[in-house]
Amino acid sequence: MSSHFIGIDIGTGSARAGVFDEAGALLASAKADIAVWHAEDHIVEQSSNDIWRAVAATVREAVTLAGISAQSVRGIGFDATCSLVVLGPGGAPLTVSPSGNPERNIIVWMDHRATEQARRINETGEDVLNYVGGSISPEMETPKLLWLAENMPRTFAAARQFMDLADFLTWRATGSPARSTCTVTCKWTYLAHEARWDDAYFRKVGLGALADEKFARIGTEIVAPGSALSNGLTNEAAAEFGLLPGTPVAAGMIDAHAGGIGSVGARGGAGNVTTRMAYVFGTSACTMTTTEQAAFVPGVWGPYFSAMVPGLWLNEGGQSAAGAAIDRLVGMHPAAVELAGIATRSGRSLSQWLAQEAERHGGAARADKVIGGLHVVPEFLGNRAPLANPDARGLIAGLDMATGADSLVALYLAGICGLGYGARQILEAMRACGINIDTIAISGGAGQSPLVRQLIADTTGKLVYAPTSPEPVLLGSAMLGAVATGRHPDLPAAMAAMSEVGEVYSPNSSLAAWHDRRFAAFERLQAAALSVLAV
Ligand SMILES: Nc1ncnc2c1ncn2[C@@H]1O[C@H](COP(=O)(O)OP(=O)(O)O)[C@@H](O)[C@H]1O
Ligand SMILES: O=C(CO)[C@H](O)[C@H](O)COP(=O)(O)O
Structure with a gap:
């Protein structure tokens, strides 16, 4: 009988499952939306019960669409955004929400409520900060834990487990409390190269309670991604997925x-x-990016040992808002509502429709003609790397009076170029x-x-x-x-x-000089935006 493997991915807005054969060919996939609550003060929350329901539904649908038998599924892997899940007694959800809604037990990765806590942690100058690019981000878990301890002390005290979302999913699937080296090293300050938590760090930043408990609530069993967990799928999870109990489940990843x-x-x-x-x-x-020796790049997260490719060091950069930044950018345009309606009727998102329109205008090869003098620094949710500044904000320069579809296509292209220049800045820092x-x-x-x-x-x-x-x-x-x-x-x-x-x-060599000039302009505009932040 042939063998199949299921990959399950939880993004910010949806859960997806895919069935693959041994050669990595995708047989079928399914997707289900998940709830996201946004509130004032950069609060973004989700529900672990809601996500689990979406996971089970997508696995069942993907297996049905693939037309395979449950017996042929030989292994399951999970990945998820690096959101913080809080569980109370019996693994029940425990609210993290100022709203008090008991279902809202996840602080989503993009939630920036802990910016002040991150700032204070960075002021300590603790050694572990060298292993997160020199500066901890409010998207990581220890600032969020500190926020909970300071702002929702009853939740902090009552919590039985604090888990990264990927680890929550493997726990729910198998009952194993093991954490993946990937999640705890990248987001929780676990030092994988020394296989230890840093006791002094937790005490210094105000999370000594976790050290006193010998880290029992954030993970004492830490295993490599891909390690087989416990006895595989529990009876309950197998029934929910329509698969066999005992199907191997791997330690997950972000x-x-x-x-x-x-x-x-x-x-x-x-x-x-x-x-x-x-x-x-x-x-x-x-x-x-992965290296054989640890590389310390200011503003780029890491170096993290064995967090992605086993035995190699990982540096992770990027932008907190990318597709989300483009959605925000194009959504502001006067033609957005009308064109989004046209896009929806053709089964596409506005961004996908704009990409198609841009192709009709000659695509990337004519970007200079279509974009003209429009510039976008799309840092609506701060700069993740290499400036590591969560307070950075977006900027558009070169706007005129145009309101039609063509000007929205230009704005879209300028936004994607802005993200590309952000990636180029990270490449240069590395x-x-x-x-x-x-x-x-x-x-x-x-x-x-x-x-x-x-x-x-x-x-x-x-x-x-x-x-x-x-x-x-x-x-x-x-x-x-x-x-x-x-x-x-x-x-x-x-x-x-x-x-x-x-x-x-x-790369298109005929536009290289134009992009060079625009990259220089991007850096000048980015610096200008930062310089006026505090005015
Ligand atoms: N052609 C495109 N141009 C720009 N953004 C796009 C395009 N296609 C998809 N996106 C954006 O990609 C994001 C979704 O990416 P996906 O990887 O599916 O989700 P997630 O990151 O949540 O797992 C959305 O913000 C969507 O608008
Ligand atoms: O910080 C992360 C990775 O280290 C987050 O998990 C990620 O940025 C969110 O992912 P997505 O864009 O797929 O929703």
């Missing part, structure tokens, strides 16, 4: 890291995991620290667009590889399942066997 696994080690093309940068372009953007990247392996929802791929090549001046898989993030998770079941001895073997380089996008 979603961006699954995208990295699903794209950066693809066979074919030039280079290898240390010369390719994964660019996961979805709601946010994540840049993932180059200054000795990390030389020659190729970008692209994935994520926005990374599926050929126009976006070409614009990323043009704005960064790098070759862009698109994997053959239509769903590299889901594939990365399925690879974890394939490793857990022993089908592949480790992740590098799974990457080589299950993924392949597809289309290659070369």
Whole structure:
């Protein structure tokens, strides 16, 4: 009987499941929306029960669509955004919400309520901060835990477990409380290269209670992504998924890291995991680079040991709002409502429709003609890297009186270019620290667009590889399942066997000088936006 692997991905807005064969070919996938609550003060919350329901529904649907038997599913992998899940007695959800709604027990990664806590933590100058790019982000979990301890002390005291979303999902699937090296190293300050939590850090920042308990509520069993957990699917989870109890389940990963696994080690093309940068372009953007020796790049998260490719160090940059920034940008335009209606009627989002319109105008090759003098610094949710400034804000320069569809296409293109220049700034910060990247392996929802791929090549001046898989993030998770079941001895073997380089996008040399000038303008505008923040 043939073998199949299921990858499950929880993004900011949806849960998705994909069924893959041993060669990494996608047989079927399914998607379900998940609830997100936004409130004042940069609060963004979700519900772990709601997400679990969506996961079960998508797995069932994907398996049905693939037309496979439950017996043929040999392994399951999970990836998720790095949101903080809080569980009370018996694993029941415990509210994290000033609203008091008991279902709202997840502080979503993009929630910036803990910006003040992050600032105070950074002032301590503790050694562990060297392993998060020199500066902790309010998107990470220890500032969020401190926010809970200070603002919702009853929740903090009553919580039995604080988990990254991917670890919550594997716990719910198997009953195993193990945490993945990926989640705790990247977001919780676990020092994987020394296999320990830093007691002094937790005491210094005001989270001594966690150290007193010997870290029992944030993870004492920490295992490599892809490790088989417990006895596989519990009876209850198996019934919910329509699969067999005992089906192997792998320790999971953060979603961006699954995208990295699903794209950066693809066979074919030039280079290898240390010369390719994964660019996961979805709601946010994540840049993932790996090195053999630890590289300390100011403002780029890490270095994290074994957090993505086993045995190698990871540096992670990106932008907090990427697809979300484009949605915000184009949504402000006078023609947005009318054109979004047209887009919806043709089964597309406004961004997808604008990408198609831009292609009709000549695509990336005519970006100079269409964009003209319009510039966008799309930092609506701060600068994740390399400035590591959560207070940074967006800026548009060069607006005129035009209100029609063409001016919205121009704004869209300028926004994507702005994200590309942000990626280029990260590449330059890494180059200054000795990390030389020659190729970008692209994935994520926005990374599926050929126009976006070409614009990323043009704005960064790098070759862009698109994997053959239509769903590299889901594939990365399925690879974890394939490793857990022993089908592949480790992740590098799974990457080589299950993924392949597809289309290659070369930078357009005739626009290189134009993009160089615009990149310089981007940096000037970014600095100007920062300089007026406090006025
Ligand atoms: N052609 C496109 N241009 C710009 N943004 C796009 C395009 N296609 C999709 N997106 C954006 O990508 C994001 C969804 O990416 P996806 O990877 O599916 O989600 P998530 O990051 O939440 O897992 C949305 O913000 C969507 O608007
Ligand atoms: O910080 C992260 C990765 O390290 C988040 O999980 C990620 O940025 C959110 O992902 P998405 O854009 O897919 O919703």
